Amino acid sequence: xxxxxxxxxxxxxxxxxxxxxxxxxxxxxxxxxxxxxxxxxxxxxxxxxxxxxxxxxxxxxxxxxxxxxxxxxxxxxxxxxxxxxxxxxxxxxxxxxxxxxxxxxxxxxxxxxxxxxxxxxxxxxxxxxxxxxxxxxxxxxxxxxxxxxxxxxxxxxxxxxxxxxxxxxxxxxxxxxxxxxxxxxxxxxxxxxxxxxxxxxxxxxxxxxxxxxxxxxxxxxxxxxxxxxxxxxxxxxxxxxxxxxxxxxxxxxxxxxxxxxxxxxxxxxxxxxxxxxxxxxxxxxxxxxxxxxxxxx
Amino acid sequence: xxxxxxxxxxxxxxxxxxxxxxxxxxxxxxxxxxxxxxxxxxxxxxxxxxxxxxxxxxxxxxxxxxxxxxxxxxxxxxxxxxxxxxxxxxxxxxxxxxxxxxxxxxxxxxxxxxxxxxxxxxxxxxxxxxxxxxxxxxxxxxxxxxxxxxxxxxxxxxxxxxxxxxxxxxxxxxxxxxxxxxxxxxxxxxxxxxxxxxxxxxxxxxxxxxxxxxxxxxxxxxxxxxxxxxxxxxxxxxxxxxxxxxxxxxxxxxxxxxxxxxxxxxxxxxxxxxxxxxxxxxxxxxxxxxxxxxxxxxxxxxxxxxxxxxxxxxxxxxxxxxxxxxxxxxxxxxxxxxxxxxxxxxxxxxxxxxxxxxxxxxxxxxxxxxxxxxxxxxxxxxxxxxxxxxxxxxxxxxxxxxxxxxxxxxxxxxxxxxxxxxxxxxxxxxxxxxxxxxxxxxxxxxxxx
Numbered sequence: 079x080x081x082x083x084x085x086x087x088x089x090x091x092x093x094x095x096x097x098x099x100x101x102x103x104x105x106x107x108x109x110x111x112x113x114x115x116x117x118x119x120x121x122x123x124x125x126x127x128x129x130x131x132x133x134x135x136x137x138x139x140x141x142x143x144x145x146x147x148x149x150x151x152x153x154x155x156x157x158x159x160x161x162x163x164x165x166x167x168x169x170x171x172x173x174x175x176x177x178x179x180x181x182x183x184x185x186x187x188x189x190x191x192x193x194x195x196x197x198x199x200x201x202x203x204x205x206x207x208x209x210x211x212x213x214x215x216x217x218x219x220x221x222x223x224x225x226x227x228x229x230x231x232x233x234x235x236x237x238x239x240x241x242x243x244x245x246x247x248x249x250x251x252x253x254x255x256x257x258x259x260x261x262x263x264x265x266x267x268x269x270x271x272x273x274x275x276x277x278x279x280x281x282x283x284x285x286x287x288x289x290x291x292x293x294x295x296x297x298x299x300x301x302x303x304x305x306x307x308x309x310x311x312x313x314x315x316x317x318x319x320x321x322x323x324x325x326x327x328x329x330x331x332x333x334x335x336x337x338x339x340x341x342x343x344x345x346x347x348x349x350x351x352x353x354x355x356x357x358x359x360x361x362x363x364x365x366x367x368x369x370x371x372x373x374x375x
Numbered sequence: 376x377x378x379x380x381x382x383x384x385x386x387x388x389x390x391x392x393x394x395x396x397x398x399x400x401x402x403x404x405x406x407x408x409x410x411x412x413x414x415x416x417x418x419x420x421x422x423x424x425x426x427x428x429x430x431x432x433x434x435x436x437x438x439x440x441x442x443x444x445x446x447x448x449x450x451x452x453x454x455x456x457x458x459x460x461x462x463x464x465x466x467x468x469x470x471x472x473x474x475x476x477x478x479x480x481x482x483x484x485x486x487x488x489x490x491x492x493x494x495x496x497x498x499x500x501x502x503x504x505x506x507x508x509x510x511x512x513x514x515x516x517x518x519x520x521x522x523x524x525x526x527x528x529x530x531x532x533x534x535x536x537x538x539x540x541x542x543x544x545x546x547x548x549x550x551x552x553x554x555x556x557x558x559x560x561x562x563x564x565x566x567x568x569x570x571x572x573x574x575x576x577x578x579x580x581x582x583x584x585x586x587x588x589x590x591x592x593x594x595x596x597x598x599x600x601x602x603x604x605x606x607x608x609x610x611x612x613x614x615x616x617x618x619x620x621x622x623x624x625x626x627x628x629x630x631x632x633x634x635x636x637x638x639x640x641x642x643x644x645x646x647x648x649x650x651x652x653x654x655x656x657x658x659x660x661x662x663x664x665x666x667x668x669x670x671x672x673x674x675x676x677x678x679x680x681x682x683x684x685x686x687x688x689x690x691x692x693x694x695x696x697x698x699x700x701x702x703x704x705x706x707x708x709x710x711x712x713x714x715x716x717x718x719x720x721x722x723x724x725x726x727x728x729x730x731x732x733x734x735x736x737x738x739x740x741x742x743x744x745x746x747x748x749x750x751x752x753x754x755x756x757x758x759x760x761x762x763x764x765x766x767x768x769x770x771x772x773x774x775x776x777x778x779x780x781x782x783x784x785x786x787x788x789x790x791x792x793x794x795x796x797x798x799x800x801x802x803x804x805x806x807x808x809x810x811x812x813x814x815x816x817x818x819x820x821x822x823x824x
Contacts, residue, residue: 131640131806155641162635166389178381179642221638 080143082107082229082260083128088137090123097123099284100137105262105277107228110255112275113264114362116370120284121264122159125231128262129156142228152181157222159233159264161214165207169198172206173221180225192220196246212243219247223254230254232263236270248274268363278362280369287369296359303358304331304339311350318342328354330364378643379651386655390622391662399618400666423455425467426500426539429490433475433507440505442550443543444470450542465538471499478507487530494532501531503543510554580772604683605745605766609738611667612696612762613731619660619700620707623652624720627711627805636805645802649708653794656704657697664696683769691768694783695761701790702758703731705797713804713812713820723814734762745770754782757789796821 083105090098098120105111115121126132127139130151138145142153164172170189177185193199196216201209206217215238223230235251236244251261251274265271271278272292280288288295306313307328314322318337323330333339339357346352360368390396432440447468457464473490476482490502506524513521527547529540556563583590630636639648668689675681706727714720734753741750745767753763754774760782767774774782803820804812812820 126637129641131637151642156638158634158637158641160634160637162630162633162638164385164389164635165633175381175385176638176642179378179639181377218638 079107081105081140082109082142083262084138084140085124085128086138086140088124088127088134088139090120090127090132090134096284098127098134098281101281101284101286102137103279103286103289105260107260108255108258109260109276110251110274111260111262112271112278113262113281114266114268114271114278114288114366115264115281116366119370120281122233124281125156125233125262125264128231129154131156152225153227154229154231155180155222155225155227157218157230157232157235159237161218163206163214163218163221165205167206168202169193169204169206169209169217170202173217173224176221177224180227182225185224188224188226189220192224196220196250211238212240215239216243216246219250223250227259229260229262232261234265235263236265236267244270268361268366272362280366282369288365292362295362295365299360299365301357301359302333302335303360303364304333304342305329305354305356305358306331306346306352307354308346308349309351309353311346313346316342316345332360332364378647379654382639382643382648382651383654383658386623386626386652387658389626390655390659393622395622396618396659396663399663423463423466425469427469427471427498428539428543429471429473429493429499429502431473431475431486431490431502431504433478434505434509435507437472438554439509439547439550440470440472442553443546444472446546454542468539468542473502491530494530501529501540503547504528504530505547509551510558512555604769605742606738607671608692608769609734609762609766611664611671612692612699612765613735615660615664615667615696616699616703616731618663619656620704622659623656623704624707624711625717627652627708628714628717628720631712631714631805631808632716640806645805646798648805649705649712649798649801650794652708653701653704656708657700660700660704661693661697664693668692683771687773688765688769691779692765695765695786698783698786698790699761702761702786702793703727705794709797709800709804709817712801713807713817715808715811719811723812723817726814730758734759734766737763738766741766742770746774751778754778755785757785760786 081104083103085101085103088098088101089096101120101124103124113121113124123132127134128141130139130141164175167175170186170193173189173192174185177189182188190199190202193202196219198213198216198220201213201217206214209217215235219232219235222232232251235247239247248270251263254261263274275292277290278288278292278295279286305328313319313329313331316322316331318334318341319331320334321332323332331342333342343352343355346355428443430440430443432438447470450468455463455465455467473486476486487502487504490499493499494501504523504527506522506526506528508524509527511525513525515521518526527544529543531540553563556566581590581592630639643651672681672684675684707724710720710723710727714723733756737749737753737759741747741753741763744750750763750767753759754767764774764779764782768779773779799821800817804817
């Protein structure tokens with residue numbers, strides 16, 4: 079099957095700054111692909127290049143098998159990080175406007191369906207400037223997906239949502255994947271990325287530093303983390319421990335290469351009462367921090 | 376094209392549904408009808424009750440007071456009424472002839488005081504005192520320097536002549552002149568015939584009808600229309616461009632600051648977006664122009680000036696207005712895309728405004744000589760040509776066809792160039808954040824894209 083997006087050797091510079099550096103990436107059709115990376119690392123630039131809002135200086139980008147701009151534009155939709163809606167317009171009118179821009183004819187039924195699905199039917203006749211932030215975000219999301227696009231690009235779709243609405247968005251995104259759509263979304267919420275993404279891609283200082291399934295990425299780091307709860311003793315000064323992070327209810331110990339977890343367990347039992355001892359792989363948050371903030375290591 | 380029309384439709388509907396648009400539409404008839412309405416209202420509010428004017432006629436024979444008294448019949452039956460409606464619009468008039476006191480200074484002063492007292496008590500509106508030597512012609516023609524004996528005094532609580540004061544002045548003048556003619560044995564009718572002013576008819580050039588071969592006389596030149604119409608057309612064009620282009624520019628600034636730009640550019644190319652906005656702007660402006668033009672036509676028909684508004688003139692007006700809208704509209708939209716906020720737009724628009732108002736400064740001399748060198752030069756400058764050519768076209772015999780077509784071609788080429796350049800500025804500027812561009816930046820964006 080043709081990949082939804084193929085990025086090959088793409089570089090984009092703004093003046094002296096290289097935003098994306100020789101990036102190659104393949105997004106398979108029908109998957110959820112998470113883009114992670116610190117602020118200013120090149121995520122949004124990459125998304126904008128996929129949308130052809132920016133053109134790459136070097137390299138090629140094929141979207142839904144097409145390299146030309148016009149061929150795929152109506153089959154691709156984009157929800158930018160900064161939400162943009164015409165404030166004086168009614169909810170149903172603004173969604174209709176975006177649907178018509180994507181070539182939909184008589185989209186009223188589809189709009190009503192999505193408003194119902196996102197629990198927003200009661201606000202159809204409200205003006206956008208009368209909506210709460212969460213409601214505006216729903217309107218923006220519906221505007222992006224109502225035209226039934228094949229590729230959906232969402233830049234920070236979960237930012238600012240309460241847990242209820244976050245679940246609503248999560249369900250909607252999973253439903254879209256079930257319907258065969260490809261979803262690319264960028265996020266700073268590592269837990270969401272872990273739960274939703276089939277693939278995770280991390281960009282740092284314009285370069286790709288991670289790309290693959292979550293399992294494959296975690297496997298690359300191995301079982302080098304101990305999750306420990308110790309009562310009556312200190313975790314300081316343990317042999318074979320590279321870094322200690324206190325999460326309050328438990329502490330996380332990252333092991334040096336070749337360190338023996340059993341020896342550490344014996345030492346912990348000597349120091350106090352061990353209530354929790356779990357050997358695990360680093361989560362996405364840890365991996366992100368290890369890459370993006372080495373001084374914190 | 377479908378996407379351009381979708382954007383144009385949104386822009387148009389958003390534009391015509393704003394309060395600013397409705398206010399501008401309401402303001403026009405208010406401004407145009409205001410003077411008519413006010414004058415009608417003031418007529419309604421005028422006091423039409425009977426006013427008594429006391430007349431002290433010191434002239435020999437007291438003929439003037441008698442003449443005034445006789446005139447009141449005509450006044451109170453005919454002049455007092457609006458000829459169109461037959462309704463009374465002026466106060467009724469009663470003349471009270473008061474025998475003059477003796478000619479001594481004290482007696483005259485005493486009589487003036489007594490009549491003033493009666494006026495203060497509202498027994499009379501005013502009093503008129505006709506000097507004893509009123510029939511003698513003055514050596515000094517300046518009426519201000521005349522002595523009381525050779526003048527007519529009008530005294531009242533409310534200084535100022537008012538309608539009745541002016542009417543009585545004319546009647547007294549007539550009566551005095553009748554007496555002077557009689558004394559000199561001059562037939563007044565004959566004298567008026569001799570003094571009848573000439574009739575100056577200003578016309579265009581006589582032409583030969585190409586189809587019939589007949590030589591056709593030029594139409595009469597209507598001086599008022601020739602002066603008024605070009606100014607109105609230029610003013611209307613300027614106003615319509617500003618009403619259309621300014622909100623469109625502010626809309627782009629808003630879309631940029633609210634990050635709507637990125638959403639739109641996810642669906643359309645920058646050029647499609649700009650073209651849609653431009654079409655919407657032209658639609659709004661032409662709607663405004665059509666309504667204003669219609670209102671103006673109705674107003675002109677009241678004064679019989681519609682002969683000058685020919686179908687040809689209307690076609691040229693809308694053709695040049697459309698091109699001017701595309702030129703200035705695309706520039707305004709590009710400025711909106713380049714600016715970070717409304718303050719930036721003011722800086723960037725300064726040179727544009729110079730070109731926009733240039734025709735307003737030139738219109739005075741051009742109206743004095745609609746086919747002179749200045750008029751021709753301004754007709755060839757692309758930014759002023761639309762307004763100047765339409766203004767000149769409204770003055771018979773119009774602009775020579777070569778100049779009209781040449782000017783239209785120059786404006787059309789400029790329109791294409793402006794839309795192209797604006798598209799390039801728009802593409803770069805619309806997503807640019809955080810930096811206020813200078814004019815040289817805009818030039819670089821046009822050159823390099």
